[in-house]
Amino acid sequence: MSFDRGDRRDIDWRNIEWGRIEEIRPYLWALPVILLGALAYTSIYTVQAESQGVVLRFGKYVKTVDPGLRFKFPFGIDRVSVLPVKRQLKQEFGFGTAGGTDATQFSTEQNEERSMVTGDLNAATVEWIIQYRIREPQLFLFEVRNPGETLRDISESVMRTVVGDRTVDEVITVGRQEIEADALLQLQEVVNKYRLGLSIDQVQLKNVNPPLPVQPSFNEVNQAQQEREKMINVANGEYNKVVPRASGEAEQKIQAAEGYALKRVNEADGDVSRFNAVLTEYLKAPEVTKRRIYIETMRKVVPNMGRKIIIDEQASQILPLLQLSTDTQGGKR
Secondary structure, three states: OOOOHHHHHHOOHHHOOHHHHHHHHHHOOHHHHHHHHHHHHHHEEEEOOOOEEEEEEOOEEEEEEOOEEEEOOOOOOEEEEEEOOOOOEEEEEOOOOOOOOOHHHOOOOHHHHHEEEOOOOOEEEEEEEEEEEEOOHHHHHHOOOOHHHHHHHHHHHHHHHHHHOOOHHHHHHHOHHHHHHHHHHHHHHHHHHOOOOEEEEEEEEEEEEOOHHHHHHHHHHHHHHHHHHHHHHHHHHHHHHHHHHHHHHHHHHHHHHHHHHHHHHHHHHHHHHHHHHHHHHHHHOHHHHHHHHHHHHHHHHHHHOOOOOOOOOOOOOOOOOOOHHHHOEOOEO
16 A cells, blocks of 8 residues: 555545554553653663763753752753763773773783883883872863873873983882872873863872893892992991990090099199198298198107107117017017
């Protein structure tokens, strides 16, 4: 049966099979239900707690909605892109971890990614990660095409710049924290410049090593440096133990010498004072002073003498002396 516009005047209404239409009439009630279901399905949506929804109407940005049950125009008039704005996302460079949050982390160019040249023209393999959040969903979706790949390219460029400004020893050993802080600052500046709508939370170095062909030699040098540092620390420890002790002993001796000197000075001052006092008395009465000094001296000397024989200095004859107390013992001479 044909319903072409040119043949409409020739339709034979008597030949229409009205019985078939009567057969499907009991099911026509389902059509409004299906339409209502499709309307509800295409107009109701949910934004999860850690996300925000970006609403597009006929492909043009309309608004950004917060978590909860939301409504939109049905049948594709409004489209919603839900982004995890509160979830911390991660990109890995030079290596890959199963179950990561970014699909671009498993790159076939990982070896090229981690191979870098330091400021002193040495090679190093650098593996690192960045952790970030979507801060402005509208910018993330519309300002840059493929923002994940763009962020990856920016991060690699920044890391090569930061590593290229330092020596290989700084990159591998002592300068890791400084590199992380500098890379974080520069990466956030470039991200803001390109209006990616991202907030960089952390840049973390993972494995930083010299290339495999020279790694044994580098390990030997590193071990020698560690032994050198160990010997320096041991020497400093011995120095800190011996020098304070010697300084204490020297200080003790100095204080003892100063005390002895003060004692001798005080004693000398006392002797001088006594001598001056005696001299003053002597000048007043020389004979009396001489006799007094003589008597005082004899008082000190005589008690310490064993035998004492006192004679008259004016005696003209020999005085017989019988020492019975010393020569006579037990009736014998």
